[in-house]
Amino acid sequence: MTIKIAVQAAPFDLGAEIAALHRDTPAVGAVASFLGTVRNEAGTVSEMCLEHYPGMTEKALAEIVQNAQTRWALHSVTVIHRIGPLAPCDPIVMVAVASAHRDAAFAACAFIMDFLKTQAPFWKQETTADGAHWVDAKDSDTGACARWAAPDL
């Protein structure tokens, strides 16, 4: 399996990353991907800043991808997470999983996102008119991981 993990301030090219997972790769029939962006439904967020724990982020992401690999037959996985200051609508994270069939690709992509949300050491700080404040963790994210604990999936 080919694994690419990157933690970077720079934007990523989701289309190019997905293309790299299937181009000239006849064993791949399915690529499931996820893009997370800076949401700003209320229109109050002027900036979102991502702090992380250098070294542990890459390690945590690699472990999550390896755990996915033991559960599903995957051909390749790319995970890119941005850090530093971002604007509303900016891409934050992408996960793309290539497999022979769609069920493995979809499941592994959702699995990686669920664990990234609860185990990878990133923290969001939003800036609004009131100043900067740290985003609280969501119980629903912890709950999302629990569903993968079932012995038969």
Place this chain on the structure above:
Amino acid sequence: MTIKIAVQAAPFDLGAEIAALHRDTPAVGAVASFLGTVRNEAGTVSEMCLEHYPGMTEKALAEIVQNAQTRWALHSVTVIHRIGPLAPCDPIVMVAVASAHRDAAFAACAFIMDFLKTQAPFWKQETTADGAHWVDAKDSDTGACARWAAPDL
């Protein structure tokens, strides 16, 4: 909700389609997408040709997307399916779903693919050294739809 459905011989630009779903759209926090490509694990396929039922394909895809919309809070959906002759590794289909949160985006994307595979009138014909033959439908695809029938998902 914004819906884009296209059935076309031309290639599509998955990255550009996904970007269109979240750019300048602060209500979107998640875009889940799927790319299906011409698989050729055994190396025997020289061409894959997609036949379809003009008119019904677009109608069937629109109904599937509308059904997804009644189940999940979606911001926008793009479905593009190619027709005509394709080569191994070529993209066949893309589904991209934008939502505020990832669970709705992932679920709706998988739902649309499951129903597209069993209800949208497309047929694949593979060409190998032996000539052209129609690809058989898979029981696993019919089974994949059954899971969405559960009353509480």
Place this chain on the structure above:
Amino acid sequence: MKIHILYFARLRETLGTAKETLEIPAPATLALLLDTLRGRGGMWAEALAVGRNFRLARNQDLCPADTVLADGDEVAIFPPVTGG
């Protein structure tokens, strides 16, 4: 009444026909239309035999064989779909 019939993929090849328009007496269901087609014998009787795995659409919606037809309907008969 006039029924426009379309055939797709393997079924189109087997029957050697992509489309035709048939005049049948009203009232009629899809099942009755299928009986009429089977009455031609040969590949028609074989490919459309009861229990064979094919799908039916009326006016571009998948539907069961007991669907009632109306004058001018577009009916399509095709193998299980394999797109995506």
Place this chain on the structure above:
Amino acid sequence: MKIHILYFARLRETLGTAKETLEIPAPATLALLLDTLRGRGGMWAEALAVGRNFRLARNQDLCPADTVLADGDEVAIFPPVTGG
């Protein structure tokens, strides 16, 4: 033994410290290290109080408070993560 400690995000701001190196007697667990930090009183006692919602990592792996430390370990204390 020497333990290198890192603080992140809200906890880093609350404690006014991003990192420090502490000399503590071996053997020691992460729980014992936390007790030592709480002993400083003020924000340290409050932010790291038992039952407060923070996470622990030893050498860049999430781990529970009963984890035994070794000389030169890197320990990180941080709020629940919110990336993605």
